[in-house]
Amino acid sequence: MPRVSLVEEVAEALLERILSGQVAPGEALPPEARIAEEAQVSRVTVREALKALQAQHVVTVRRGLGTYVNPPETWTGLDAVLRAASRGVGAGQLPLRLLEIRRMVETGAAELAATRHGPEDLEAMACAVADLEHAHAAGDLDAVTEADLAFHDAVLRASGNPFVPVLLAQLGQLLYATRRETSAFPEVQRHAIHHHRAVLAAIGSGEPEAARRAMDAHITQTCEDYEHYIGRSPRPAGPDHDPTRPDPTRRTTT
Numbered sequence: 001m002p003r004v005s006l007v008e009e010v011a012e013a014l015l016e017r018i019l020s021g022q023v024a025p026g027e028a029l030p031p032e033a034r035i036a037e038e039a040q041v042s043r044v045t046v047r048e049a050l051k052a053l054q055a056q057h058v059v060t061v062r063r064g065l066g067t068y069v070n071p072p073e074t075w076t077g078l079d080a081v082l083r084a085a086s087r088g089v090g091a092g093q094l095p096l097r098l099l100e101i102r103r104m105v106e107t108g109a110a111e112l113a114a115t116r117h118g119p120e121d122l123e124a125m126a127c128a129v130a131d132l133e134h135a136h137a138a139g140d141l142d143a144v145t146e147a148d149l150a151f152h153d154a155v156l157r158a159s160g161n162p163f164v165p166v167l168l169a170q171l172g173q174l175l176y177a178t179r180r181e182t183s184a185f186p187e188v189q190r191h192a193i194h195h196h197r198a199v200l201a202a203i204g205s206g207e208p209e210a211a212r213r214a215m216d217a218h219i220t221q222t223c224e225d226y227e228h229y230i231g232r233s234p235r236p237a238g239p240d241h242d243p244t245r246p247d248p249t250r251r252t253t254t
Contacts, residue, residue, distance in 0.1 A: 010039050010049035015058065015080060018069050019087055028066040029059065056080055082174050095178050095226060103219040105167050109159040110199060110215035114208040116160035124154040125200045132196060136189045144189055145180045151196050181230060188225045195221055
């Protein structure tokens with residue numbers, strides 16, 4: 001059997017071709033023999049690499065026809081999906097799919113937080129709201145994004161379920177990037193402040209359904225903001241707009 005590391009190396013090279021646009025969704029990858037020759041590996045190694053990509057639904061192997069690239073929206077490998085989204089591959093759908101995940105997770109977290117929160121949780125949320133207000137007034141985009149993320153982190157932790165924060169932790173880098181992108185617009189910041197206050201009040205009231213509704217309204221507003229400011233407009237340019245740039249201080253949600 002070929003070494004696993006070599007298979008992974010070939011799979012990574014093929015994924016890079018797809019992400020860079022050399023092979024578009026619906027198009028076929030080069031034949032196994034050519035890939036093997038270019039990578040200087042055996043066809044068995046190439047075949048195993050293609051199987052690895054097929055397992056993530058990145059490609060589909062059609063017997064007698066070749067190996068074809070699937071649309072990013074159908075991919076199931078987390079790393080491949082995140083990398084595609086960070087490069088804008090399938091950008092019209094993936095950010096909204098992330099918001100769908102947020103709605104499923106965060107509305108439930110808010111509902112649990114209404115009955116499980118402690119004083120320290122409400123304090124953390126209130127501090128995050130205050131930080132967001134101050135950052136908005138100062139026009140500090142980085143601070144705005146951090147305060148926004150801190151609030152959502154506090155809600156997840158207040159759910160009292162340790163698995164809840166983990167669900168979104170793996171998406172941290174991409175969620176940070178998309179939230180920073182929309183937060184560049186002052187009106188979006190004002191929306192966030194308003195909804196964070198509402199979520200905090202609902203959780204503090206101890207009413208699970210009210211907390212769920214408040215968070216759902218917040219996610220709905222975020223979807224509308226994305227479609228209005230990003231989906232139908234040119235994205236902000238410049239060195240700061242780099243969704244693949246790691247940020248060691250980022251938190252897990254947007």
